[in-house]
Amino acid sequence: MKTILYSETGNPSVLHLVDRPVTEPRAGDVRVRIVVGGVNPTDWKSRRGTSPGEALAFADVVPNQDGAGVVDAVGPGVSNVAVGDRVWLALAAYQRANSGTAQEYAVLPAERVFLLPSAATFDQGASLGVPAITAYRALTVAEDGPTRLHPGALDGKIVLVAGGAGAVGHAAIQLARWAGATVITTVSGPAKAALATAAGAHHVLTYTDSDVATEIRSIAPDGVDLIVEVAPAQNSELDLAVIRNRGSIAVYANNGGDQMTLDVRKHFSLNVRYQFVLLYTVGIEVVQQAAAAINEALLDGALPVGADSGLPLHRFDLAHTADAHALVESGVTGKVLVDVSAA
Missing domain, CATH: 3.90.180.10 (Medium-chain alcohol dehydrogenases, catalytic domain)
Incomplete structure (x- = not known):
């Protein structure tokens, strides 16, 4: 699968596109085929660190916390989602090396995966999460x-x-x-x-x-x-x-x-x-409570995205994730999305 990663802190040029094998979900994990990823200021700040060339907590890191896609596989003990469900993600990369949404398939804890209402688009799902x-x-x-x-x-x-x-x-x-x-x-x-x-x-x-x-x-x-x-x-x-x-x-x-x-x-x-x-430190119970209410708001049509709704969208493909990071880092107004795979 196509994956973006970085192995040291620095400017967007530290992000590289590589091929990696698809991994299997372990107990409590969910594998999601990412359709659209979202980029937030927290993503470039984590990538940049306090200075270039810093060591990371892991040998390399797949960036980006937010995204939306389709459940591809589930590990033992997962009951909140099933294969084929449309979902949105939160804190995908938090304290994990290979769970960020800048890749075709992300494996992450089920507690960070939420059903995406059928009326909501993947663009909406990828714009939720951190914001x-x-x-x-x-x-x-x-x-x-x-x-x-x-x-x-x-x-x-x-x-x-x-x-x-x-x-x-x-x-x-x-x-x-x-x-x-x-x-x-x-x-x-x-x-x-x-x-x-x-x-x-x-x-x-x-x-x-x-x-x-x-x-x-x-x-x-x-x-x-x-x-x-x-x-x-x-x-x-x-x-x-x-x-x-x-x-x-x-x-x-x-x-x-x-x-x-x-x-x-x-x-x-x-x-x-x-x-x-x-x-990051507010607690998973708060995150899950928020996600439940956010889904209610989605069902009520309260969270549209796009320029007509006050949130212009800026799009990149996965290979140009570095450009997406650079645009967010420049302070662009709107939401920067990365198109990863077909819906």
């Missing part, structure tokens, strides 16, 4: 909020999504709106505003405007209930200016810097909760 589960987690950590999303779960709540044109921001807008929230988002300019609007945000604001806090307060006079935050270092002052008493700020990335300064007294006075979100 959608991260967004789901961010939307379910508030002190006064739901622990599970469903239609009506966020009725009466106001959610602010920072960076609504990004993949996680896009999913957060869609899931929050599906759950009944009023959704405000901040973006950098008109092009991204159009995407956030297409995703379903009720109010789209430019974060560089000097009066953006006033604009948010005009929509949410008592403050917003929950902030889904991509750039805490840049946005900490804005977040404090618009969060309500006992509001929560869910931080899932460090865009704009690793260090942030908080006014302790003002946060005290508002009983603000910060919740940091990292998908």
Whole structure:
């Protein structure tokens, strides 16, 4: 089978296309024929490491966490999926050398494999994983909020999504709106505003405007209930200016810097909760709960992808996975997909 791998950290040129034998699933594992793979920032960050030429945990690694395809074989003890099922994957490459989705057949634990509703496309399935589960987690950590999303779960709540044109921001807008929230988002300019609007945000604001806090307060006079935050270092002052008493700020990335300064007294006075979100260590139970709710949202038609839905798709074939990584690393807006095999 055709496989992309790397044996040291570095730029996209460390990714190589090789031929490898198809492996058999062991107990608890599932083999999936990958139709479409997804590339996320976490994939290129893992590949690049902190410096070129670093040793890896394994002799070589097949990259990419997300994808969708068809179950090709199952190992003993697997009951959640069967041969022939259409599925989507999450955390495929996490702590495993050969399970990433940049290959024709991936073998991974059954607990990371989820049925793809018949109405959903493989493109949708490959666009879930890291972005959608991260967004789901961010939307379910508030002190006064739901622990599970469903239609009506966020009725009466106001959610602010920072960076609504990004993949996680896009999913957060869609899931929050599906759950009944009023959704405000901040973006950098008109092009991204159009995407956030297409995703379903009720109010789209430019974060560089000097009066953006006033604009948010005009929509949410008592403050917003929950902030889904991509750039805490840049946005900490804005977040404090618009969060309500006992509001929560869910931080899932460090865009704009690793260090942030908080006014302790003002946060005290508002009983603000910060919740940091990292998908790798959140726990498989949370991932599975999120996947179940995401599938409900898919059935309701709440998670479309493509430019008309606010998430432009950029496509590559498997042999050009390095180009796909380079495009994500460049900060492209939209979702980068890798076409691996025919549907």
